Amino acid sequence: MAITMARTNILKLENIWFAYEKGKYVLKDISLSILKGDKIGIVGPNGSGKTTLIKHLNGLLSPEKGRIFYNGYEVKKRRELTRHVGLVFQNPEDQVFFPIVEEDIAFGPRNQGLKEEEVFTRVKEAMEYLKITHLAKRSFFSLSFGEKKKVSIAGVLAMRPEIMVLDEPTLGFDPWSKKEFLEIIDEVSKRSAIVITTHDLEVLDHVNRIIMIMDGQIKEEFVDKKEFMTKVFEHGLNEK
Amino acid sequence: MENVVLLKIDTKSKILTIIVFLFFLISIISIEQLLFAFLYWVVLLVVFKARIRQVFLKATPVFPLIISLGILTWWGKTEGSIMTFGDATVNYSRTGLTLFFVLRSMLLVFTALLIIESEESFFKIIYALDDLYVPDLIINVLLFMYRTFLDLKIEGEKMLNARYSRGSYKSSWAKISEYKLLGYMLGSIFVRASYKSHSRKDALISRMYDGIFRHEKTHFTSTGVFILWVTTIFCLIILLISKVRFFDYGMLSG
Numbered sequence: 001m002a003i004t005m006a007r008t009n010i011l012k013l014e015n016i017w018f019a020y021e022k023g024k025y026v027l028k029d030i031s032l033s034i035l036k037g038d039k040i041g042i043v044g045p046n047g048s049g050k051t052t053l054i055k056h057l058n059g060l061l062s063p064e065k066g067r068i069f070y071n072g073y074e075v076k077k078r079r080e081l082t083r084h085v086g087l088v089f090q091n092p093e094d095q096v097f098f099p100i101v102e103e104d105i106a107f108g109p110r111n112q113g114l115k116e117e118e119v120f121t122r123v124k125e126a127m128e129y130l131k132i133t134h135l136a137k138r139s140f141f142s143l144s145f146g147e148k149k150k151v152s153i154a155g156v157l158a159m160r161p162e163i164m165v166l167d168e169p170t171l172g173f174d175p176w177s178k179k180e181f182l183e184i185i186d187e188v189s190k191r192s193a194i195v196i197t198t199h200d201l202e203v204l205d206h207v208n209r210i211i212m213i214m215d216g217q218i219k220e221e222f223v224d225k226k227e228f229m230t231k232v233f234e235h236g237l238n239e240k
Numbered sequence: 241m242e243n244v245v246l247l248k249i250d251t252k253s254k255i256l257t258i259i260v261f262l263f264f265l266i267s268i269i270s271i272e273q274l275l276f277a278f279l280y281w282v283v284l285l286v287v288f289k290a291r292i293r294q295v296f297l298k299a300t301p302v303f304p305l306i307i308s309l310g311i312l313t314w315w316g317k318t319e320g321s322i323m324t325f326g327d328a329t330v331n332y333s334r335t336g337l338t339l340f341f342v343l344r345s346m347l348l349v350f351t352a353l354l355i356i357e358s359e360e361s362f363f364k365i366i367y368a369l370d371d372l373y374v375p376d377l378i379i380n381v382l383l384f385m386y387r388t389f390l391d392l393k394i395e396g397e398k399m400l401n402a403r404y405s406r407g408s409y410k411s412s413w414a415k416i417s418e419y420k421l422l423g424y425m426l427g428s429i430f431v432r433a434s435y436k437s438h439s440r441k442d443a444l445i446s447r448m449y450d451g452i453f454r455h456e457k458t459h460f461t462s463t464g465v466f467i468l469w470v471t472t473i474f475c476l477i478i479l480l481i482s483k484v485r486f487f488d489y490g491m492l493s494g
Contacts, residue, residue: 058446079448087446093394094439097387100361111448116456141394155447 007035009072010162010193011057011085016066018052026052027063028216034163038193039185041204043228044213050197051090053213054165057195058087083112086161086192090168092145092152101143101151102127102136108159126158130184146177157188164188165195170203182206204228251359251368253464254288257471258355264475265348268482271336274343276478280471281351287467288358295357299349306349310342362386367455376452383453387440391433399425399432 011034018027026049034040034057042050055061056068059081068075075081086108089095098104102123109119127133130150135143140151149172156164169185170178178200185194186206196203204210204225212219212232222228261284265277285292314334332340359365363383370379403409403425412418 055442060442060446079450082446082448089439089443089446091439094436095443097440097444098363099390100363103361103363107449108447110454111450113454141390159447 007037010034010036010070011081012069013056013063014067014069016053016056016063016068018056018061018064020052025064026216027056030066030216030218032211032218034193034195036193037189038195038209039189039207040193040195040209040211041207042195042197042211042213043199043204044219048213049216050213051167052216054087054167054195054197057163057165058082058085060087084161085163085165086156086159088153088156088164088166088169090171092148095152095155096140096148099139099141101132101138101140104140104151105154105158108155112159122158122160123154126154129157129187130154145172146174149173149181153184161192163195164192167197168199169196170198170200178202201225201229248461248463249288249467250458250461250464251355251364252371252458253460253468254355254358255365255368255372257284257464257468258351260468260472260475261351262348264479265344265351267479268344270482271340273478273482274340274347277347278343280474281347281354284351284354284471288354290354290357295350295353298353298357299346302349303346306342306345309345310338313341314338363455364458366453368458370453370455371458379453380451384437388433388437391436392429395429395432395436396425399429 013030013032016027016030017025019025030049030053032053042053044050052061056063059075059078062078068081070080070084096104098107105123105126106119109122114122124133127136130153132147132150132154135147135151140148143151149169153166153169166185170181173181182203182205185196188194194207196207198204208224210222210225210228212222212228220231222231261277261280268274268277285295355365356362363386366379366382366386369382370376408421
């Protein structure tokens with residue numbers, strides 16, 4: 001008899017509703033669990049609510065209705081989520097604040113209240129992970145888009161989040177950088193659960209759950225890309 | 241190469257030195273003192289390893305203001321004017337007073353810019369200010385202001401590129417349409433920078449920013465403290481000597 005270990009539930013969203021304008025809901029009754037070791041791909045058309053959803057995971061937005069649980073406890077303060085869930089923004093220029101690369105990577109760990117030695121270790125580790133050690137002293141604005149993206153990821157990675165959320169991470173990558181980036185994501189997933197919003201089908205090869213969002217609701221969940229492709233592209237979205 | 245580290249002047253010492261020197265500049269009343277101040281400023285320029293051209297370029301936006309102040313001073317005085325230093329007074333002609341004001345104002349601006357030009361990163365100055373117990377509110381305002389200016393610059397460059405890439409080059413300044421376009425561009429730059437600021441705020445919160453910019457502590461270096469002391473003593477000596485001299489020649493009264 002095969003014994004299967006139940007994976008720990010890290011984050012749980014329960015019946016989340018959210019509207020930017022009163023009455024116009026962008027998220028409608030969303031329920032989602034993120035387990036340890038998860039690599040979730042969130043797909044859906046533009047304006048379907050993907051980015052709004054991930055902003056709830058990180059605590060940037062608070063739901064109008066519904067509850068969020070972290071490790072079984074209901075989250076009352078948004079900062080509790082920020083500590084454990086790292087968010088990598090779609091545009092690295094929106095995320096990076098400090099002009100010098102290593103300064104920006106150190107920003108998150110310093111905000112976590114870590115000692116300088118620990119901050120230094122984490123910055124070094126994150127840069128080595130993403131192979132950007134040579135950029136440490138460089139100005140962020142002089143980097144290429146791919147390098148900027150790696151710096152923005154390193155900034156979150158250095159905080160060692162339990163869940164790492166990435167908004168359209170492969171946007172603007174050339175095929176070689178994308179391959180390298182996806183390998184990094186596979187590596188990162190060994191220590192953190194990963195949530196990726198994407199329109200890139202190649203990314204879906206690297207996830208173990210695919211969640212489809214349409215019009216602010218979770219339409220369906222797929223176990224792999226094959227199932228997703230069959231149902232969505234061969235049978236069409238509306239026939240399901 | 242530990243000696244190299246010892247010779248380095250830390251940012252905190254630089255800031256304090258400049259504050260002392262600025263107070264000295266505000267206190268001086270004679271052209272002679274101004275000459276000494278200028279010579280010492282050159283020393284600071286060399287010691288701080290600041291580039292004169294960059295300092296001058298950074299000061300250019302303030303020049304019209306200084307010149308306007310000079311013109312106002314000249315215009316407003318019909319007879320020889322009097323300046324006060326404590327109870328002391330020095331007589332100046334109208335032109336002399338205008339010249340003194342303009343030169344001193346320029347030296348004040350150049351001195352203030354020394355710190356910016358002598359550091360690689362503006363953030364280093366902010367961190368040093370934080371370590372000198374400047375309130376968090378001011379630190380935050382300075383940091384966000386700096387970042388916003390950077391955004392404005394970047395957005396401005398993007399807009400210019402977008403303009404040139406579609407073949408729209410600057411037409412004559414005599415044309416009203418050029419001003420219209422310039423106004424539109426300026427407005428757009430501010431709107432775009434404002435949107436960017438919103439995203440940046442989210443990004444800061446998502447990395448646990450709570451209103452305090454934590455950073456590695458900066459430390460005083462022995463060379464830095466030495467420069468600070470030398471500057472303080474120099475300023476005091478010049479002020480005291482001048483005071484005695486002016487009394488001797490009867491230039492000061494009080």
